[in-house]
Amino acid sequence: MAKVHVTTTINGEPMEFLCEPSDTMLDALRGSLNLTGSKEGCASGDCGACSITLDDQLVCSCLMLAVESEGHEIRTIEGMANGDKLHPLQQKFLEMAALQCGICTSGMLVASDALLKRNPNPSEEEVRFWLAGNLCRCTGYDKIVRAVMDTAAEMRAQ
Amino acid sequence: MTELRYLAPTSLDEAIGAFAKAGSAARILAGGTDLLVQMRSGALKPGVIVDIKKIPEMTQIEQTADGGFRIGAAVSGMALHDHETFGKVWPGVLEAINLIGSKQVQGRASAGGNLCNGSPAGDSVPAMVAAGAVVTVQGPNGRRELKVEDVPAGPGRTNLKPGEILVSITLPPRPAGSSDAYLRMIPRTEMDIAVVGVGVSLTIKDGTVTAARVGLGAVAPTVLLVEDAAKALIGSKLDDAALAKAAAACSAACRPIDDKRGTIAYRTKVAGVLLKRTAAIAAKRAAGK
Numbered sequence: 001m002a003k004v005h006v007t008t009t010i011n012g013e014p015m016e017f018l019c020e021p022s023d024t025m026l027d028a029l030r031g032s033l034n035l036t037g038s039k040e041g042c043a044s045g046d047c048g049a050c051s052i053t054l055d056d057q058l059v060c061s062c063l064m065l066a067v068e069s070e071g072h073e074i075r076t077i078e079g080m081a082n083g084d085k086l087h088p089l090q091q092k093f094l095e096m097a098a099l100q101c102g103i104c105t106s107g108m109l110v111a112s113d114a115l116l117k118r119n120p121n122p123s124e125e126e127v128r129f130w131l132a133g134n135l136c137r138c139t140g141y142d143k144i145v146r147a148v149m150d151t152a153a154e155m156r157a158q
Numbered sequence: 159m160t161e162l163r164y165l166a167p168t169s170l171d172e173a174i175g176a177f178a179k180a181g182s183a184a185r186i187l188a189g190g191t192d193l194l195v196q197m198r199s200g201a202l203k204p205g206v207i208v209d210i211k212k213i214p215e216m217t218q219i220e221q222t223a224d225g226g227f228r229i230g231a232a233v234s235g236m237a238l239h240d241h242e243t244f245g246k247v248w249p250g251v252l253e254a255i256n257l258i259g260s261k262q263v264q265g266r267a268s269a270g271g272n273l274c275n276g277s278p279a280g281d282s283v284p285a286m287v288a289a290g291a292v293v294t295v296q297g298p299n300g301r302r303e304l305k306v307e308d309v310p311a312g313p314g315r316t317n318l319k320p321g322e323i324l325v326s327i328t329l330p331p332r333p334a335g336s337s338d339a340y341l342r343m344i345p346r347t348e349m350d351i352a353v354v355g356v357g358v359s360l361t362i363k364d365g366t367v368t369a370a371r372v373g374l375g376a377v378a379p380t381v382l383l384v385e386d387a388a389k390a391l392i393g394s395k396l397d398d399a400a401l402a403k404a405a406a407a408c409s410a411a412c413r414p415i416d417d418k419r420g421t422i423a424y425r426t427k428v429a430g431v432l433l434k435r436t437a438a439i440a441a442k443r444a445a446g447k
Contacts, residue, residue, distance in 0.1 A: 004164065021164040021207070024194065044195045045263050046349065057236060057265040062198075063191050064266065067164050068209060111261065132348035133260020 008069040010035070011079025019066040026050045028066035029076060037077035037106045041135065048134030051107040051114075052076045058114040060133075077106035080113065089113055089151045098147035100138030108134050112148045120156055124149060166209040170216075170296060170325065173208055178298045178321030180206035186323055188216070188232040189266035191259060192275045208323075215325060219244060225331035231270030231324045239264070248329055249443060250338030250357055250436075254285030257342060260349055270324045273306065276314045279352045279376035283310070285340040287373030287383050288357035291329050297322030307373070310380035333369075336361040337443030341436045342375070343428050345419060352376040353420040356408065356432040358440045360391070367391050367441075372404070372433065377412040377425050384411045387433060396441050404437065405430030 003018040010033065019028045026043075029035045029052070041047035043062045050061040053075040061076075080087045089112050092098070099105045108131065115122060115130045122130070127148050128141065136144060167173040177184050183205030187193055196202040210216045216232040219241050227244060235255040238244050245252040251269075258267050258281050269282040273293070283306070291306040298321045306327070311317045318324065338359035344350035355375035361368045372387040386407035394400030414425040 021162045022197070043198055045191055045259060048260060048262055051262055054265070057234070058262050059265040060191075060260075060262045063189075063194050063263070065164065065187070065190065065194070065207070065209075067166075068187075068190075068211075070166075114261075129348065130261055133262045 004067050006067055006070050008071065009073045011075055017066075021065070021067055023066045024062050025052065025054075025064045025066050025069055025074070026061040028069075029061060035076050035078050038110075039103050039106060041103065041107075046133075046135065047104070047107075048111060048131075049104055049107040051110040051134065053110065053114055056114075056117070058111055075110075077110055080109060087113065088155055089116070089148070092147045092151040092154070093144070096143055096147045096150065098139065098143040104134055104136045104138075108136065108144055112144075112151075115148070116152055116155065120152060122149075122152060161205055163206045164209065165206060166212045168212045170213050170323075173210055173213060174296055174298060174321065174323055176206070177208045177323055180208075181320070184208060186210055186274070188268045188271040188274075189234060189263075190271075191263050191267040192271060210323065222328075222331070227329045229269060229327045229329070231274075231326055232268050233270070235264035235267055235269070236261070238269075247332060248289060248338060250340045250359065250440060251282070251285045251289050251291075251329065254340035254342075254355070254357060255282045257281045257340070269327055273309055273327070274316055274318070274324055276310050276312070276316050276380075277351075278310070278313055278378060278380055279355065280381065281340070281342060281352055281355055281375070283381040284355045284373030284375035285338065285357035286327065286329075287381055288338055288340075288359040288371045289329050290359065290371055291327050293327050294325045295322045296325050301325075303328075307381065307383040312379045333361050335363050335444050336369075337440050339436045339439035339443065341432050341439070343420075343432060351419065354425050354428045354432055355381075356429065356436045358433070358436040360437065360440045360444050362441060362444045365395050367394055367396060372408065374408055374411060374429060374433075377414040377429055379413070382411050384408055386410070391437065396437060401434045401437060405433045408433040 039049040041049035045063045185204040187209040216230040220228045272280045272282045340357045342352040342355040357373035370388040370391040372384040374382045387404040390403035409430040412426040
């Protein structure tokens with residue numbers, strides 16, 4: 001079976017890769033592209049661990065085919081920090097220990113970032129509803145929600 | 159899945175040609191949030207996938223000259239959410255679409271896909287039935303229109319003919335004093351499948367209901383249009399007696415399954431309860447409150 005050649009942009013960099021037509025974006029990211037920050041949890045769109053953005057839209061990378069990224073712009077957790085400088089959300093998650101096992105963290109961060117880009121001043125309820133598609137079994141969300149709210153307040157103040 | 163071919167045509171004619179040619183092995187890819195899960199679980203092994211998102215008509219939201227809306231089959235829930243006027247005109251349809259999965263899922267999932275997936279519990283479908291939506295389908299023998307309630311044929315099945323593709327969903331214009339609402343019952347607050355879903359669309363003039371439609375989901379092999387419930391509401395001032403009659407009509411229409419989410423008795427009762435609550439929300443919105 002011939003592989004498909006895909007030209008896309010990932011974290012601002014033009015990128016080309018080969019994939020099977022049936023590969024998901026998550027397969028391509030973690031496989032040939034070696035971007036393993038996006039995690040495979042459920043592979044059915046229920047846990048959000050593989051969250052990325054596609055043309056600034058939050059999506060599950062397990063629910064799109066890699067070939068669908070042709071000509072589009074992908075952003076992953078690997079593109080979140082600015083060089084060595086962590087994104088304010090990443091910094092706050094660290095400071096407030098908004099994680100335990102960490103498997104959900106990259107998806108939580110990508111989803112939270114997408115929320116704050118749309119709405120810099122979300123209510124706690126809005127944060128909780130927005131993150132409902134990101135499954136966390138360790139913190140019960142409280143530390144995560146507090147970290148997102150604190151980051152939002154900090155970013156608004158800047 | 160090694161023989162899978164992926165096609166992304168840029169015109170509808172091309173898509174229909176490729177889809178029809180591939181026969182029963184072909185699947186349409188809109189948002190993919192159902193298709194990829196079915197492929198992953200092994201329930202489906204398509205030979206050809208036809209991605210319709212590169213066809214402009216499929217991803218457009220258009221407000222028609224008469225004030226209605228034409229929504230391309232692959233328009234995502236998030237795109238509808240972000241549309242300037244859609245949610246003001248059809249708040250119930252929008253809230254139903256925005257209950258499909260998570261924000262991640264809504265970034266891709268479309269009302270067209272939700273309808274074609276054929277789940278009796280699809281959230282957008284009862285709301286579109288209540289809205290009186292009409293779908294345009296196109297196949298090798300041309301275009302035709304179907305009422306949205308005539309699309310589902312049973313769990314996972316539709317009345318689309320071989321080679322036909324859902325192109326768009328058209329929602330009619332609304333007279334003054336109209337609005338709609340959708341409520342569903344789920345055991346948890348988010349990310350679950352409806353135990354019962356009710357969509358109600360109302361037009362109210364001087365306090366009296368002049369037009370009503372009721373869609374009911376997750377309580378029968380297909381989403382239902384409950385005409386008896388609408389009849390009980392029309393002509394009334396949404397008084398207790400009319401609401402009780404409409405609720406009874408919804409319960410009477412139920413032919414649900416017993417499963418881990420709800421028993422037959424529970425689903426049947428909740429259908430009536432939700433009808434009353436949904437009608438109250440639609441009425442409040444119709445009054446501009």
